[in-house]
Amino acid sequence: MNTRIGRTAIAIASGAVVIGSLAGCATDQSAEAEAAPSTGSGDTSTTTPSTGTDANDTDSSATSSTYTDGDYTATGEYSTPGGREDVTVTITLADDVVTAVDVTGSATSGNSKQYQSAFISGISAEVVGKDIDSLDVSKVAGSSLTSGGFNAALDTIRSDAS
Amino acid sequence: MPAESATLAFEAIGTGWQVDSRAPIAADTVRRMNAVIEDFDRTWSRFRPDSLVTEVASRSGEWTFPDEAPALVELYSAMHAATAGAMSPLVGASLSHLGYGAGYSLVPGAGTLASPDWDRMDWDGTRLRTRQPLELDIGAAGKGLLVDMIVDLLEQDGVEQIVVDASGDLRHSGGEPVRVALEHPYDTTKAIGIATLADGALCASASNRRAWGSGLHHVLDARTGEPVDEVVATWVTAETAMVADAVATALFFTPADQLAGYVDFEHVRMLTDGRAELSSGFPGELFR
Numbered sequence A: 001m002n003t004r005i006g007r008t009a010i011a012i013a014s015g016a017v018v019i020g021s022l023a024g025c026a027t028d029q030s031a032e033a034e035a036a037p038s039t040g041s042g043d044t045s046t047t048t049p050s051t052g053t054d055a056n057d058t059d060s061s062a063t064s065s066t067y068t069d070g071d072y073t074a075t076g077e078y079s080t081p082g083g084r085e086d087v088t089v090t091i092t093l094a095d096d097v098v099t100a101v102d103v104t105g106s107a108t109s110g111n112s113k114q115y116q117s118a119f120i121s122g123i124s125a126e127v128v129g130k131d132i133d134s135l136d137v138s139k140v141a142g143s144s145l146t147s148g149g150f151n152a153a154l155d156t157i158r159s160d161a162s
Numbered sequence B: 001m002p003a004e005s006a007t008l009a010f011e012a013i014g015t016g017w018q019v020d021s022r023a024p025i026a027a028d029t030v031r032r033m034n035a036v037i038e039d040f041d042r043t044w045s046r047f048r049p050d051s052l053v054t055e056v057a058s059r060s061g062e063w064t065f066p067d068e069a070p071a072l073v074e075l076y077s078a079m080h081a082a083t084a085g086a087m088s089p090l091v092g093a094s095l096s097h098l099g100y101g102a103g104y105s106l107v108p109g110a111g112t113l114a115s116p117d118w119d120r121m122d123w124d125g126t127r128l129r130t131r132q133p134l135e136l137d138i139g140a141a142g143k144g145l146l147v148d149m150i151v152d153l154l155e156q157d158g159v160e161q162i163v164v165d166a167s168g169d170l171r172h173s174g175g176e177p178v179r180v181a182l183e184h185p186y187d188t189t190k191a192i193g194i195a196t197l198a199d200g201a202l203c204a205s206a207s208n209r210r211a212w213g214s215g216l217h218h219v220l221d222a223r224t225g226e227p228v229d230e231v232v233a234t235w236v237t238a239e240t241a242m243v244a245d246a247v248a249t250a251l252f253f254t255p256a257d258q259l260a261g262y263v264d265f266e267h268v269r270m271l272t273d274g275r276a277e278l279s280s281g282f283p284g285e286l287f288r
Helices: A110-121 A144-161 B027-044 B052-056 B069-082 B092-097 B140-155 B240-250
Strands: A010-013 A070-080 A083-096 A099-105 A139-141 B007-014 B015-021 B061-064 B121-124 B129-130 B160-164 B169-171 B178-184 B186-199 B198-205 B212-213 B231-238 B266-271 B275-277 B285-286
Touching: A070 B186, A070 B240, A139 B061, B007 B027, B015 B240, B015 B285, B027 B140, B027 B186, B052 B061, B052 B160, B069 B121, B069 B140, B140 B160, B140 B169, B140 B240, B160 B240, B169 B178, B169 B240, B178 B198, B186 B198, B186 B231, B186 B266, B198 B240, B231 B240, B275 B285
Parallel strands: A139 B178
Antiparallel strands: A070 A083, A083 A099, B007 B015, B015 B160, B061 B129, B121 B129, B160 B169, B169 B198, B178 B186, B186 B285, B198 B231, B231 B266, B266 B275
């Protein structure tokens, strides 16, 4: 079974990240609100994201999955200027493709709570398409802080799912 | 990365580091590396009460900075000119005003605070003279600079096949090239492209990660003290990590062609609307 998890509600309007509290905000598929404040059409309903009804629209190679489909959850640790914190990552896998991501933080220090809320709000506008193992890389260059814990959680999910 | 390589992981200047090398690094070299890091932090950290930079922020005066200062101020001077003042080592006050200062209050003050003009200081090589307290912040190039200093030390001590990874700032010296995923700024499970790094530096900067509220992050325009929009992430390759790091920040303010006359680099730049640009000589590709 392939429960779709709550996705981060973010709106990107000229770069301003609107913080929607992720934890527990379930289900809204049109999480990516393309707010277009200057268009004046007043139409708030977004174009339906390509969620459709079935995830495997055009997947031709559905047979050879490396990972078992389903939801996986793991927790990773990372360090912040305020001490060690963790993030919990849940991923939905279907045919080796990540179809949904959910991240919650359990920060204890005030600073990290703010870091985490900002981090969480910035993640997962569209998390569909790349095979989890498709890139043969030894390094990732993005940024720092929370990504370390995030990657640690991902590694755990990988081993759980294979 | 050869399978038999050795790895040393540690935390320094507030972030995670990993040093890979062909063979384990000698204990004496590690000790000297730690000393370099401690000296660097003690000089440049805005977050330490006992740092030189904290002293500079407390009163006007005259100070002597360590040997890495001349190259740093020269680079900052070039970036300041190239970005028409947007990038400045005096952005510390603006950052503190928005809550990113000592103590990490992360509580923004009212509005924004422009940084002092460059002419408020006279910084020549290792000598700095000021006429007022000034909050120096070398965050745009500092981590890269420390990466370079560590690589220099390791090379001097005969360490081979080095990869230093300081959470976003990478430098490679000798051995097989490394393949690096360019992490999607909105989704760390994805990459927007890939780079191959060999004998040089690759630095990434993203405005969305070290963020502490809506529209508040650590990449500020020194002229206004406001966080910048439009560019969400940059990746830059250059000979040194200091240059790559600085350009990765400068690209938030300034198109690549305006920077090209000052330093040599290649880059990827992603905008908030999801488009990304790639310089023709970038050692990698974008997924489109």
